[in-house]
Amino acid sequence: MSQATLRIQKISGHAGSIPGEDTQREPLVCKLVDTTTCIGCKACEVACVEWNDMPFSPTVFDNTYQTMPETRWNYWNLILFNEHEREDGTLQWLMRKHQCMHCAEPGCLEACPADGAIVQYANGIVDFQQANCIGCGYCITGCPFNIPKLNSVTKRVYKCSLCADRVSEGLEPACIKSCPTGCLHFGTKDDMKDLADRRAKQLREQYGFAQAGVYDPPGIGGTGVIYVLHDATKPELYGGLPSNPNIPLSVKLWKHPLKWLGNLALVGGLVGLFVHFLRYGPKAREDVDINPAGEKQ
Amino acid sequence: MTHPEQIVPHGHVLRYTLRERLIHWLAAGSYIYLMLTGLAFWSPWCFWLAIVLGGGQISRMLHPWMGLVFTGSVIYMYMMWSKQMRFEQVDHEWWKSLQHYIRNEDDKMPPAGRYNAGQKMLFWSFFLGGLLLLLSGMVLWFTESIPWNLRWLRYTAVIVHPIAALITIGNFMIHIYMGVFAERGAFGSVIRGDVSMAFAKRYHPGWYKEIVGESEARK
Numbered sequence A: 001m002s003q004a005t006l007r008i009q010k011i012s013g014h015a016g017s018i019p020g021e022d023t024q025r026e027p028l029v030c031k032l033v034d035t036t037t038c039i040g041c042k043a044c045e046v047a048c049v050e051w052n053d054m055p056f057s058p059t060v061f062d063n064t065y066q067t068m069p070e071t072r073w074n075y076w077n078l079i080l081f082n083e084h085e086r087e088d089g090t091l092q093w094l095m096r097k098h099q100c101m102h103c104a105e106p107g108c109l110e111a112c113p114a115d116g117a118i119v120q121y122a123n124g125i126v127d128f129q130q131a132n133c134i135g136c137g138y139c140i141t142g143c144p145f146n147i148p149k150l151n152s153v154t155k156r157v158y159k160c161s162l163c164a165d166r167v168s169e170g171l172e173p174a175c176i177k178s179c180p181t182g183c184l185h186f187g188t189k190d191d192m193k194d195l196a197d198r199r200a201k202q203l204r205e206q207y208g209f210a211q212a213g214v215y216d217p218p219g220i221g222g223t224g225v226i227y228v229l230h231d232a233t234k235p236e237l238y239g240g241l242p243s244n245p246n247i248p249l250s251v252k253l254w255k256h257p258l259k260w261l262g263n264l265a266l267v268g269g270l271v272g273l274f275v276h277f278l279r280y281g282p283k284a285r286e287d288v289d290i291n292p293a294g295e296k297q
Numbered sequence B: 001m002t003h004p005e006q007i008v009p010h011g012h013v014l015r016y017t018l019r020e021r022l023i024h025w026l027a028a029g030s031y032i033y034l035m036l037t038g039l040a041f042w043s044p045w046c047f048w049l050a051i052v053l054g055g056g057q058i059s060r061m062l063h064p065w066m067g068l069v070f071t072g073s074v075i076y077m078y079m080m081w082s083k084q085m086r087f088e089q090v091d092h093e094w095w096k097s098l099q100h101y102i103r104n105e106d107d108k109m110p111p112a113g114r115y116n117a118g119q120k121m122l123f124w125s126f127f128l129g130g131l132l133l134l135l136s137g138m139v140l141w142f143t144e145s146i147p148w149n150l151r152w153l154r155y156t157a158v159i160v161h162p163i164a165a166l167i168t169i170g171n172f173m174i175h176i177y178m179g180v181f182a183e184r185g186a187f188g189s190v191i192r193g194d195v196s197m198a199f200a201k202r203y204h205p206g207w208y209k210e211i212v213g214e215s216e217a218r219k
Helices: A043-051 A107-111 A138-142 A174-178 A189-206 A249-255 A257-280 B018-042 B048-052 B056-081 B089-096 B098-102 B117-141 B148-182 B197-203 B205-212 B214-218
Strands: A008-011 A029-034 A078-085 A091-098 A118-121 A126-128 A149-151 A156-158 A184-188 A213-215 A225-229 B012-014 B194-196
Touching (some): A043 A078, A043 A174, A107 A118, A107 A126, A107 A138, A107 A249, A126 A156, A174 A184, A184 A189, A249 B148, B012 B197, B018 B048, B018 B056, B018 B148, B048 B056, B089 B098, B089 B117, B197 B205
Parallel strands (some): A029 A225
Antiparallel strands (some): A008 A118, A078 A091, A118 A126, A149 A156, A213 A225
């Protein structure tokens, strides 16, 4: 990894060319979360808050082990706990590290109107540039994972940066560094996919999890965070992980057909009115047809 | 019933009172700001408009407040004009003759009242469009406060807001074209408040008749 990985290949709200588009193939980075070996210790939560130097705010107790109900602008990494009762009546304690998924086709970036407020680097990291953020919250609407959070004081939106600052210096993200069980892995997307597939196969063949599999949803082009799940057919059990996440249909309609139809109508309307004026001119000429005395001549 | 009190010196007639003109310009000013900042958020190719108007953050902050100003002015217009804006028989006939209006064949038009059918359409499109913009705009204003299980509200708002805006912008363009370029004398009427008798007789014969009376109008 090098600073070249921070070459920008996608920019929100941007007219014109993009400096890093198609210039060079960089390996995509990826975080692998093996939920089957997570013990819910929350070391990753603490490491995230510490590395990103975020002020800690009071938590909310909702009768679970979970630190708070959902991520916040200053709490990007949250373990979601679910006590799942299986069909045979036994309990399965599911824990999932929840953070930005770093989608290949990010809904936040798609919805964002502010030039350069959201970028995607050549290594696949989706990063918010708060200096350019206008606080409109469209990214909140575009995200299928409920990740971007608005700071009501600064009116900017924040989320996990996959420690782009560490990654560009050849370090792993802070959460990976802190994990005591080794359930978190970091590397290239290809390597992580391979590792995840092998782990899922092991779970299926040696541990009796027949439905074990890898979560890398195709609806958004795959993600920069992938999960190994005991039961990949029911990702919703893991704190509401959507089984088939997509950019919301209304956001797609708004940003593609409506935008083109609307622009066509606006420009067509202006041209139409101009042509009408050239063809028919004003309804009456005040100097010729209507004089101040009020008589039509 | 005649309204000779509306006749002002030099053969002119009062078309818009000071109150009507003030509200019109309050609505116009706020709408133009909303349209320019809205276009900036609509397309990256228009984002420079937000820069010119003080930057993206300020545009985002003021846009909803200006929306409330616009809403207030539209409500006031509704109270002033909703009765006059009702569609009547002559408006249906006027609408059927639209092609003559477009070709500037005004002598073939049915006698419009104080407002012709096109102006009534403009009013109602702004009223209904404004209502949709207000409702969807409130969701967009406080997007972060919408809980995750009500996210369909956000999904609806992001598509309703631009559609309603496009409808009003289309009407706005026609309004500017008619008022400034096509109907000479119309722009002055919303500045000074009066139009010539000939203007009233030519474009709003029904209204003209109300003012000068049946017998005078026949002359």
